[in-house]
Amino acid sequence: MRQMKLGLSIASAGYHYSAWCHPDVDVRSATSIQHHVKAAQLAERGRMDFVFLADWSSILNVDDLRIARDREQAQVKVDPTLAMAAVAVVTKHVGLMPTASTTYWHPFNFARRMAAIDQLSGGRVGWNMVTSHGLDEARNFGLDKPIDSDTRHDRAREFVQVMRGLWDSWDDDAFVRDKATGQFFRPGSVHALNHEGRHFKVRGPLDMARPPQGFLPIITAGTSDNSQDLAAEIADMCYGGQPNIEAARAYYSSVKGRLPKYGRRPEDLLMMPGIQCYVGRTQSEAEDKFALMQSAMPKEVGIGQLIVNHFPDLSAYGLDDPLPDMTMRSEFLGSEKLGGREPELTLALMRRARDEKLTLRQLFDIALCGFWSLGVIGTPKVIADMMEEWFTTGAADGFNVQPPYLPGGGEDFVDLVIPELQRRGLFRTEYEGRTLRENLGLPRPASRYATDVAEAAE
Structure with missing residues (x-):
């Protein structure tokens, strides 16, 4: 039976703009490792697929006095790749999904970092790939304005091409580590990429073994034609932000309809819209939780x-x-x-x-209760009913859960909604695999050199 996938988005103290003001929230959540650890362990307790950490490399328009940025929590944050590396030490199963921009990273440095975290976590890292369209970020990297969409997405395609080439630097069986013979790796098992393209020139090889997952799962977002084409070409998941089922179905159909152009099947790309839940054992309890958050803003x-x-x-x-x-x-x-x-x-x-x-x-x-994606205020049954309708009628393959505040909002979902989904057979009761790819039901890509290796062995 097909089952939905679930991610837990951390977003500092939560997705409500005034989450940090909730009486049960640590005001230092954004830069607290304990906060990130608790969120990841909570997701793992709920058998969720991954924790997700958004990012952008700037503070946002603090010079515009019409916008009360001094009252917001998300202006200060940690590098998500570092947070996820730390969280890997205290978790065993849950996937780790940091954000990084193809516009402001270099593919060699990023491929090296992510391969290392995948090795250290036992194959549990993914990548939220963004292209960064904001003015504040552009100025932090020496630009007067953001790079245009066509160029950003063209760079992103080449970035992923280089990343995957670098991840294939070593054959899967390269490292024999034989003390008796003194041989550490097999001759001919390492490959220089020698990439030279429009945006990057990278020789390689990477000084890191091939990641346990082969290629890290990639999630993207965006509704523009450029964003949808990029998702259809290179992504394993797509993070949607549609607020109603009609818009979500249209987006689902639009992105999946582009897959054949790239030789891909519908099941090769998981559509995972965001959902923000205010959960109560009764409807009035859920509404009270929502009212409390709104009153704090x-x-x-x-x-x-x-x-x-x-x-x-x-x-x-x-x-x-x-x-x-x-x-x-x-x-x-x-x-x-x-x-x-x-x-x-x-x-x-x-x-x-x-x-x-x-x-x-x-x-x-x-x-303003969140980020304009699907919002639900209700009992576990009400929320599960909505999720099931989206899942079974072509609007979603799973969801990125956006707690209004953490840890309480996340605990409500894990303790109340997930058991209802499990009772309906819509969500797992135990992890199926060891790696993030295995739990997402995504095959491990073979190295581009695998055929050469097999022929050499013959």
Whole structure:
């Protein structure tokens, strides 16, 4: 029976903008190894596939005084590859999914680091591959503006090509380590890449054995044609951010429909939308948990986050005032400086605000409880019902769980929702394999030199 895959996204203290203000949250979560360890061990207790740690190499537009960045938790964070390497020591089964950018890393350094962590963790590392479109990051790396989308995605393709070539530097059986003969590795088992392309020139080989997984599983995100094509070409998972099942089905179909172009099958790519859950044993308990989080968020934070996501400045409106018609105000959209969600999500929410005559408070409740992906407030049955519908009707192959705060929000999901999914046969009760690839149901890629090795042996 097909079963869904589940990841746990850490995101500092949680995915709510005011998660750090929750009474049960450690205000130093973002830079605490204990926090990351607890989250990973929680995911492992729930038999989840991986823990996910997002990242970007900057603080965000602190010079824009309309945005209350001084009240946010996510401006300070640790290098996720280092956090995941540390977490590997105190976990045994759960996968480790750090984020790194193909725009600002070099493939040799990154291939070396990730191969090392995969070796040290016994084959449990994946990679959230991003291409970094933000202005603040660009300025940190000597650029006046972000690199254009076509160039970033072209660089990303070549980056992955180089990475995989470097991971194949050594044959799987290269290291004989024979004390009797004094031979450490087999002659002819190491290969120089000698790559020379548009963006990179890398000789190789890598000074690290082939990763236990062969190639690390890659997860990507994004709704643009460039992002979807890249996912269809090189990704093993795709992190979606669609807020409703119709949008998720369309995205699922669009990305999977591109796979044949690259000689791939639908099962080669797992679609894993984000889901943020407020879980209660009763509906009223779940609603109380949501209300507590919303009450901790100052109006200034809500206004600023709407601005980041291409809304006009609504600070002149009271929380219970009706909102103006914003649907035709196209000048608010597409700001490279701010970043934020895709403009089509903003437009959809503007239309909803108009059609339903939303107040500012109601707009906050819809938009600012997380990152605009699927949000559910309810009992384990309500949440499992929704997840099952998405899973069985072509909207998802699994989910990236985005706790509103940690550890409590994650514990609610692991202790209440996962048992309900297991009861329905939708999720595992024990890990199937040793590596992240095995648990995701993804085959281990053979080395590009495997045929040569077999012929030489004959």
